[in-house]
Amino acid sequence: MTLTVDDVAAWQPDQLTAAGSAAARIQAELDAALGSAVTDTAALTWSGATATAATARVETEKTRGSAVSAALLELRTAFTQQVTNLAEAKATVLALRDDALNQPAPLGPYGVAPDGTVDATARIAYLRGQAHLVDVEGLVFQEALQAASRTWNLTRALRTAESTATTAQTAVEQATGTLRAAYDGLGEPALNVPAAAPTAPASTTAAPVSYSSGNSSSNGSGTPTGTGTGTDTDTGTGSGTPQYAATGSMPTGPMPTGDKAEWIRQAIEVLRAQGYDVKDSDAAVIAMIIDKESGGNPQAINLWDSNAAAGIPSKGLMQTIDPTFDAYKVSGHDDIWNPVDNIIAGSRYAIERYGSLSNVPGIVAMSSGQGYRGY
Structure with a gap:
C-alpha cells in the first residue's frame, strides 16, 4: 500500500x-x-x-x-x-x-x-x-x-x-x-x-492447568497454558483458592476472601451503580470465573492463542481481550490490568451476553456436573 x-x-x-x-x-x-x-x-x-x-x-x-x-x-x-x-x-x-x-x-x-x-x-x-x-x-x-x-x-x-x-x-x-x-x-x-x-464466544473448554506467569484462558481466545504451582482443574480452582464442587444445582462455593473478595466487592458496587442487578451471592460466581480464567492472577496474559497472534491477547483476572474490555469498561475504570476494572468489564460482558452471571456457560456446565467452559 x-x-x-x-x-x-x-x-x-x-x-x-x-x-x-x-x-x-x-x-x-x-x-x-x-x-x-x-x-x-x-x-x-x-x-x-x-x-x-x-x-x-x-x-x-x-x-x-x-x-x-x-x-x-x-x-x-x-x-x-x-x-x-x-x-x-x-x-x-x-x-x-x-x-x-x-x-x-x-x-x-x-x-x-x-x-x-x-x-x-x-x-x-x-x-x-x-x-x-x-x-x-x-x-x-x-x-x-x-x-x-x-x-x-x-x-x-x-x-x-x-x-x-x-x-x-x-x-x-x-x-x-x-x-x-x-x-x-x-x-x-x-x-x-x-x-x-x-x-465458543469466549474461551474454549479449560484443560487442567497450573498458573504462575499468567498464561491463561481468554474470553475470546482458547485453552489456557502455563507453568508453576497450584493447579486448576474442572472441579477445582487455581493458585490454592477454594474448590467448588458441581452438585446438580448452581454452584456457589465459598465466598471469596482476601484481596479477591475486596476487588469483587468494589466491582459489584460499580456494577450496581450502573444499574446491573448483581446479588451478593454473585461474588462466588465471579470468584469461580476468575479462578478458572486466570487462577486469580491480575497480571495473567495469554501469549499463545489466535488472539495473541492477532495482537490482542487475553489479559487480567477475567481474561478479556482489549476490544471486549474497551466495549464494556466503565468510565473511570479503564485499566485492563486493574483487577477491579477487569472484573467490571468482564462481568458486564457476561451479563449482557448471557443475561446474568449465573448463565455463563462454564457456571451452567459445572452446575450439571460437567467441566468449566470459558465465557
Whole structure:
C-alpha cells in the first residue's frame, strides 16, 4: 500500500462508525432472538424425548448463534476502534498540505506532489526576479530549506496514515474472517446438517492447568497454558483458592476472601451503580470465573492463542481481550490490568451476553456436573 495525499483526502472515517453501529444493532437483535428461543422453548408445557431433543437443539443453536454474536462484537470493535486514529491521521496530512498551498502573496503557494513532496520552484523564481532584493541566494536557500522541511513532515504524516490504515484493514479482515467462520458453523437447520463444532464466544473448554506467569484462558481466545504451582482443574480452582464442587444445582462455593473478595466487592458496587442487578451471592460466581480464567492472577496474559497472534491477547483476572474490555469498561475504570476494572468489564460482558452471571456457560456446565467452559 502506497498512499497519496489525494487518497487520504478521500477517506471517510465516519462510515466506519456507521458500519460499527450496524454490526452492534445486528448483534443485539441476534442476542435477543437467541435468548427468546431458549426462554420460549423452556416455557412450553411438554415433556418426553421430543421435548428433550427440542431443548437440546435450541441450546445447540444458541451456542452456534453466540459464536456469530461474538464475531459481530469483534467486527463492531474493528470498525470503530480505529476511527479516531484514521481521522487524526487524515487531519494531519490535510493540514500540512493546506498550509503549503495557502501561503500568501507575493511569494504564493508551494507546490505539493501526490507523494507529499513539497517544492518551492515558483517561490524561488519570484525571488530571483526581484533585482532590488539583497542576498537573493540566501533567501533562495531558505526557501529550499523550508520546502525540504515541509516535505519531511508531510511524507512522515503519509507514512503514519498508511500504517494506521493497514492496522485498521487488518483488524477488519480478521474480524470478517471470524464472522464468516462463525456463520459457516451454523449449519443448515432445515436439513439438520451438522456443522463443525463452533468456537465458543469466549474461551474454549479449560484443560487442567497450573498458573504462575499468567498464561491463561481468554474470553475470546482458547485453552489456557502455563507453568508453576497450584493447579486448576474442572472441579477445582487455581493458585490454592477454594474448590467448588458441581452438585446438580448452581454452584456457589465459598465466598471469596482476601484481596479477591475486596476487588469483587468494589466491582459489584460499580456494577450496581450502573444499574446491573448483581446479588451478593454473585461474588462466588465471579470468584469461580476468575479462578478458572486466570487462577486469580491480575497480571495473567495469554501469549499463545489466535488472539495473541492477532495482537490482542487475553489479559487480567477475567481474561478479556482489549476490544471486549474497551466495549464494556466503565468510565473511570479503564485499566485492563486493574483487577477491579477487569472484573467490571468482564462481568458486564457476561451479563449482557448471557443475561446474568449465573448463565455463563462454564457456571451452567459445572452446575450439571460437567467441566468449566470459558465465557
